[in-house]
Amino acid sequence: MSKKTITVKGKKLNTKPRPRVIETLLFYSHANNFDSAKKEWGYVTIVLKEDDAFVKHCELCGARNYDFNVMIQNENTNKDLKVGSECIKRFVLLDGCKNAEDAAVLIQQKVVEASVERELITLYKILRKAPKPSAAEVTRFNKRLSEYLNKTGKRRSIYTKEELQEILETVLDVHDYTQQDVMVLDCMIENPRKFMRDKRFRVTT
Numbered sequence: 001m002s003k004k005t006i007t008v009k010g011k012k013l014n015t016k017p018r019p020r021v022i023e024t025l026l027f028y029s030h031a032n033n034f035d036s037a038k039k040e041w042g043y044v045t046i047v048l049k050e051d052d053a054f055v056k057h058c059e060l061c062g063a064r065n066y067d068f069n070v071m072i073q074n075e076n077t078n079k080d081l082k083v084g085s086e087c088i089k090r091f092v093l094l095d096g097c098k099n100a101e102d103a104a105v106l107i108q109q110k111v112v113e114a115s116v117e118r119e120l121i122t123l124y125k126i127l128r129k130a131p132k133p134s135a136a137e138v139t140r141f142n143k144r145l146s147e148y149l150n151k152t153g154k155r156r157s158i159y160t161k162e163e164l165q166e167i168l169e170t171v172l173d174v175h176d177y178t179q180q181d182v183m184v185l186d187c188m189i190e191n192p193r194k195f196m197r198d199k200r201f202r203v204t205t
């Protein structure tokens with residue numbers, strides 16, 4: 001199997017943490033033993049390799065990270081650490097997980113979610129500025145966004161202005177949106193064909 005494949009194995013960690021892992025974690029925690037220190041840390045987000053914030057080596061054990069980091073944060077010190085898929089399994093209390101297996105499944109779901117978000121952000125940027133949006137990309141964006149909104153319980157038959165603004169901000173990472181952006185997104189969702197045809201939706205810069 002290629003090393004670049006994302007593999008979060010569902011089996012339990014039976015290795016003891018290396019001294020470096022323990023030292024680093026204790027350094028950034030209030031507790032002075034490893035098991036208590038672990039409880040101070042919570043899940044923040046997945047950092048994909050395409051993100052600027054991605055680090056190539058796990059900040060706890062130094063192992064090479066290929067596809068993603070899991071960012072965790074200490075509730076007392078506010079320190080963030082970006083760790084790999086092996087180290088994260090040591091934090092099984094993560095989001096209420098009962099064991100390393102649950103944690104691995106949860107992380108895998110978060111990675112898939114983050115990849116879809118990443119794709120939506122990229123597609124939106126391309127389509128919003130395209131002089132001639134490609135039908136394939138418009139269809140893909142529309143489909144992916146519907147699936148995403150469905151999964152997160154935010155799918156509607158008709159979206160209010162506020163809901164569209166929320167999608168722009170929280171899903172598509174657009175924070176300085178205009179009323180035009182809201183209108184364009186509405187059309188991308190409701191009537192992709194019209195979005196492709198209508199010249200009013202092209203950005204001229």
Ligand SMILES: [Zn+2]
Pocket residue numbers: 058059060061062063083084086087088
């Ligand atoms: Zn590690």
